[in-house]
Structures are given as C-alpha cells and as structure tokens.
Amino acid sequence: MSASKRDELVQKALKAFYRGGFHALGMDKLAKETGVSKTAIYKHFRTKEDLILATLRLRDEQFRNWLMRRVAAHASEPKGQLIAIFDALREWFEESDFRSCMFIKASSEYQDRTNPIHVTAAEHKRLLLLYFTELAEKAGSKDPDSLARELLVIKEGAIVLAHLFDPEDVARDARRTAERILQAEFNCG
Template sequence: MARNLQDHILQTASALFYSQGIKATGVDAIVKAAGTTKMSLYKYFPSKDDLVLAHLSKSRDAMLNRILAGVELRASEPKQTLLAVFAVFDELLSSPEFRGCPFINASAEFAEASNPVQLAAAEFSDTFREILADLARQAGAQDPESLSQQLSMLISGAIVSEQMRRQSGAMLTAAAAASILIEQSLSRAEPA
C-alpha cells in the first residue's frame, strides 16, 4: 500500500487534517491511524507544524494537477475551457468526503497573518488565480486580471456555500454566473 513510511504517514495525516481539521487532529490520532509510532513520525517530520506544511504542499500539488488535467481533458473553445474549471470543482463538491477547501479552512484555523500556514494558503490562492488569468488571457478576455479574480471568488464562494449546506448545487449556479461574466468580457474585448 504505502511504498515508504514517510509517504504513508503524510497521506494518513493529510486525510485526517482535511476531514477533521488540523487543530482537532492530534499526533496520537495520526500515529494510531497510520499504524505506526510517534518515534517514526517525528523521525520524518520534526514537528507537527512540518507535517501540516507537508500536508498543505501535498494538497496544493494534488489540487493544481487535478485542475490542469480537468482543463486539458475538456479543452475546446476558450470559453468552455474556463468553464471546465467549474466542472472540475463541481466534481470535487459532489464527493461525500468533501469538507471545503483545505486552504480556506487552514487559513481560518491559523489566524496570525505571519503564520506559515497563512502564507501557504495565500500562495495557493495566488497560483490558482494566475492559472485562471492565463486561461482568460488565452480566451481573449478584455480584462483577464479582473475576470480571473471574479471567477476565483465565485468558486471560493461556492465552496463555502456547499460546505455549509450540502447538495445546494452551488457550483452550477456559480458556473452560470461565470458564463455571463465570461461572455461579457469576451464581447467587450472584440475590436469594432
């Protein structure tokens, strides 16, 4: 199952952090769930904080890969490519394991602005927006920066909405709004 113990511990911790929250998950619980011992855990991760940051890094990579793969899979005309991002997130929200965005949640759990967890969350947020901005630019949007920020806010909003009330179809409603905003931005960008 786990090629090496370090990965196995990280994977176990990651699942617990996401499903129960980071502060709510003790090291003992991780050790028990992973079927290992504290000594082994602390061998690979010198502190819980290191483990938390590794979890966020892993989540970051998984999320970005999933988005890029989904976009590539559904890629067609420019507008549909942007909407493909919403389809990817709609899949995520539909999973019974969905428990919100790991970065939004982590940002809420660790309040101090200087905390490394906050920085990791902010960095992911920026990267995601840049991806959207690139897609918007390729689609020929009038103001790719604004459009990407708006689409990213719709997605974040749909995530927290779905987190509070499941099966609300939030991401589809968000996609409908996105469609209108994209249309506007593309039509205004056409030269006369």
C-alpha cells in the first residue's frame, strides 16, 4: 500500500468512525465501508486502536487547519478573529453531516485518562487552546491564557449542545456569549 493509499484509508476510516462510533463500528464493516480489505488494513495498523489514533491525528490536523482558514477569512484583525471562531463554528454546525466533535466522542468512549485515545483527544484541545491564546495575545488581552480558556469552554459547550438542540440557535448563543466576554475583556477593563 502506497503512502497515498494509506492516507486514503485513514481518511475513509475517519468518516466511518465519525458516523458510526468507535466501539459500534466493527472492523468487518469498516473494511466494507472503506473498500479496503481487512487483511490490508491489518498490514499497516497493528490494532484497531492504532487505526483510530491515526484517524484522530488526521482529524486534528484537518480541523485546526480548517478553523484557522475560516477564521482568517471572516476577520483580519485579531480582535475580530476571536469572534470569528464562532462564525466558523456556525458553518461547521450547519454542515448536513455534523455529528459533534470527534474528540469529545473519543474521550467519551475511551474514558481512562491514560488511554492513548483519550490522551490524543486532550492534545487536540490543548492545541486549540494554544491557537486561541495566540489570537488573544495578538488582540492585546491582558490575560490571554485566561481569555483563551474561557473561549474554549464556550466552544466545547456549543459543540455539545449543537449535537442535542438546534445547531443554528446554539451557534448564535455561543457567539453572543463570546461577544460579551470580549466586551468585558476589552471595553470594561
């Protein structure tokens, strides 16, 4: 299997796990859905867990790149970009196949904090936090770490609720919440 074929497999497995869940989707079904035989899958991934970890690494890269692009597209100034996070979220929520966050689901199914899948999910959130912190610094926040953590809390809450309630409503609520936080940060200080 060439490197690109392997990437194709991981990409297809990502979508399949996202739709089907990690425990709920067996390897036979996965082989059928990806169009790659079980034999070939196990040639390049020792275990199901290894494959899941590969899909999570891909998703991390994909999502953060996508978010940064969309944020940049929505606003050019750092302060506006902090709000634009939630405009991007709204776009995500409105995608027809939105099904919450891959990493929240992963950490729900693999709860043990020492589990590699759980650890990978935490790393993803940590990288997002880093990105938020950089934006907060550029925006001139007096406490960019705290501000970033607050915005991350809002983002994660929005994702969970968008999966349960009306995604558009939730996106609007989250954006308004962020606006208030930023107003407190920059105009009432």
